[in-house]
Amino acid sequence: MIKRRYNILKHIDWISVLIYLLFMIFGWISILSSSWNGEKSTLFDFESRQMKQLIWIAVSLVFIFIIFLIDSKFFSVFAYLLYGLSILSLIAALFIGKEVSGTKAWIDFGFFRFQPSELAKIFTGLALAQLISKYNFDLQKLKHLVIAFLFILVPMGIILLQNDTGSALVFLAFILVFYREGMNQTFLFIVFLAIGLFVLSLLIHLYWIIGGLALIAIIFFWLNEKSNKQTIIAILIPATFVTGLFFFNALVLHKLNLNTMLSIGIIAAIIVLLPNIIRFKRSNIIVLSIIVASSVLYLNTINFFYEEVLRQHQRDRIEHLLGMKEDPLGIGYNVNQSKIAIGSGGFSGKGFLNGTQTKFDFVPEQSTDFIFCTVGEEFGFLGSAFVVILFVVLITRIIIMAERQRSKFSRVYGYAVASIFFAHFLINLGMTIGLMPVIGIPLPFFSYGGSSFMGFTILLFIFLRLDANRLEVFR
Amino acid sequence: MNKHFEQRKYLILGIIIITGLIILIKLFYLQIINEEYKVSALNNSQRHIIQYPPRGIIYDRDSNILASNTVAYDIMVIPGQVKPFDTVQFASQLNISVKKFKQRLLKARHYSYFKASVFFKLLSAKEYASFQEYIHHYRGFYVQPRLVRDYPQKLAPHVLGDVGEVGKKMVESDDYYQAGDYIGLNGLEKYYEKELRGEKGLKIYLVDAHNRIKESFHDGMYDKKPVAGKNLICTIDSRLQAYGKKLMRNKLGGLVAIEPKTGEILAMVSNPNYNPNILIGRKRGYYYDSLLMTDHKPLFNRAVNAAYPPGSTFKVAQAIVALDEGVIDVNTAFSCNKALIGCHNHPNASSITEAIQYSCNPYFHQVFKRLIQRGYEESVFRDSPLGLDLWKQKISNFGFGSRLDIGLPSVNPGFIPGSDYYNRLYGEYRWAFSTIYSLSIGQGEIGVTPVQLANFASIIANRGWYYTPHLIKRIEERGLETKYKQKHVLPFDTSIYAPVVDGMEGTVNGDIGTARLARIEGIILCGKTGTAENPHGEDHSIFMAFAPKENPQIAIAVYVENSGYGGTWAGPIASLMAEKYLLDTIQVKWKEDRILDAELIPKEEKEETTSSND
Structure with missing residues (x-):
């Protein structure tokens, strides 16, 4: 027993532990700075946020101790059970949950409010590790990929029902894990193409994008076929369709807009040309046609979705983010205040407790989701860059550690941990500095809140526990 | 196989490092390069203060203030x-x-x-x-x-409306409003909200670490000046409005006076009334609720929202349509056959003029029969629908059955039944003239609001044209809205009006008229009484009039609920209003006292009779 403990301590990754401790201290200082009202009498007030957070930090340290007492097999043996329990607690929150600023993601225990989605992240990671490390499981097979996706879509769906979009989005980060474990590259390509087209469709008119797609397709076609004659045909057929539709619309229908005409024209042309393409067995061209056709359909779908399904305030947030709307007191208020706070920090910051922007409630949620403002304002570029670099180091460190695992289970879980940290890092900082829409999601180890601090601690230390055992086990 | 996928870690690491770099670059830009976000080196921060512009003032036609701040x-x-x-x-x-x-x-x-x-x-x-x-x-x-808001004269609450805190829905749907802002909630305040409210301004101050204001940010470079709301010049004549309010005291009903030449509404009274100022300020909710609970719905604007059967006043419209259709001529005579429909005692009418003067029910019964049964079809069940729709089309020219856009947010269109209505009610070809004859004397399903009736009086006064009645004469810097500059000319021959007007003159000034109490010394008032039966209680007393006969200056409609004959109450009220407006004094004092002393509100709370008919 004693011998084993000694071994574990020797193999713990102290770099990660050090980063964890730095985050813990820096995070607590930021919470103190953003929530303390300056009166000495309230500094050690047990009702205050800084003191409450201190308690959660202490509790988290106890959890770390417990994790290191548990046998490392526990996590793989009970992975599915824990996953099942976390799903149940998510459902429970939906029914008996307490509503906090519009989301029903909390279960109230009186002395402590607990957010099941924090646990769900960890246990989904464990369950995926167990699933993917199973003998004969192969993510290149569509059936297996679908099963793996179901593992993340179920908790994601329930969390979306809780109205907690931020936490739900985090689950998408597991796609990185799938990618690493063999998921077809095309999926990653499709995801990036879909996001790219969506952003583009908000910035410029749809017909420019569709026209651009057609142009790129034709250039690609020409490069591939090296035949002027064929290229001219490939240009002429859709052009004829579109022109025909244009006159038909102008004279008879009067209903279609340019987007619809371009879309119908291009898709019709592809359908007409398809038998020829298939006959000549040009797989490149087939893929090209499918990409163009589905992009056009996709663009029209999101256009419809954006105009008809999204509500005004959601559109406002997205449009503000993309710089299409200037409205410092409206939708952009949070982000604008947050940017002012960070910007006012300058190179070296205003100094600990000297921030003004983050003192007077200019920034809403300043000790939770917008905690990074305090870092930016009081510690300047030096402080915030330090935090950013530390996050990148931690995430890369976890990936490097994951790659050195002998057990596939540990590796997959390691990637899951890295993905979750990455998602939080990207979404939270992206929102705070105005690179992404405002999606409420905590910054690991910084944001105020017991569930989130303990959640991230457990998430990280289960992996450190597995890593410490890496030489012993070979699963 | 795993070895193969291991290469993928480089892409993943690449994504993470590039993300980190993008965030670092953005931070570098925010914190070091960009000056916009640097408030100042003195640890100052901004405070945004919204500047509320004064709301536009509403004046009456003589520049007396109706609504101010x-x-x-x-x-x-x-x-x-x-x-x-x-x-x-x-x-x-x-x-x-x-x-x-x-x-x-x-x-x-x-x-x-x-x-x-x-x-x-x-x-x-x-x-x-x-x-x-x-x-x-x-x-x-x-x-x-x-x-x-302040309403110094405490007048015309139904016309002016009121102002209160904006509702949650509006805050969500309209970017301009924030919780706590004020917005026009009823009446002109709501209809002309965009003009009255102006534009909010913004002042940005720097505050120090103790949250004290130090100076304005960048010398006010980013401030926005508030733009004051536009003033409105209303068509209401405060003195006439106040007089109307006085006359309608202790009565239920509505009253509308219009200047025929322009369509300007001179007075619009709905009673029961209330003091508009009680809806302003801290206790708005309390008073609003108590007004909602009060008997006879004081918040309800009877002048534009109550559609009553117009009673015999409608005979004037019937006469014009019948003359235009040629089913009668000026000298058509019908005997007063009380077997057809009840009537009071009067000589037989030997012309359309006398028929109006005596308000003969059997006469108009027969006129309407000719209008409905045109003989296009053999069966009366097939003939009547054709006749009724022809009639409805003609009668709609007077503005009945459609919403008058007078400048208030909620206006009742009233109701004129057509064949589709009765088909739904009785079934196709299962009704005929005999089913609907009460329309001939303005009873039955017809609903006309006081403002529509006043507009009708105004059409007769003008002998065949009108401007849409309106409440706003001028919007500051903009003048009269174009929709009120458009003259509506009715498609009837102008010669049709003379015998009708003569009948209305006789009603008031003739020996056997129904509204002799409405006479004014020295002025020829032309009017028509109406007495609308209603199933819930006493008849409604109705009167429409214009004066003087030549070059008319005022057209009026008065409804007094549950009070009896049109000539008894509504007639004298209309006459007093005209006299006050034209002569500025009342010559026969007892006539005024009689109205002021009358208490005509039914004692017991009865079911409301003022619902629309559709």
């Missing part, structure tokens, strides 16, 4: 600055319980420790005066003035 005071609190004080004394000065006082303080504290929030809303100037000397005892509290 007055100052009220919000008591603000910054919980972080509050020092211990005598809560009992403070609470008693504000006239609230200590418990409530503490609740409010807690709520403000919960909202923000450092930001000011409203502690107590809208102290009136008087309340503020007595409170002012104590405010400095209470650290952390201060008073912030705010403009609120």
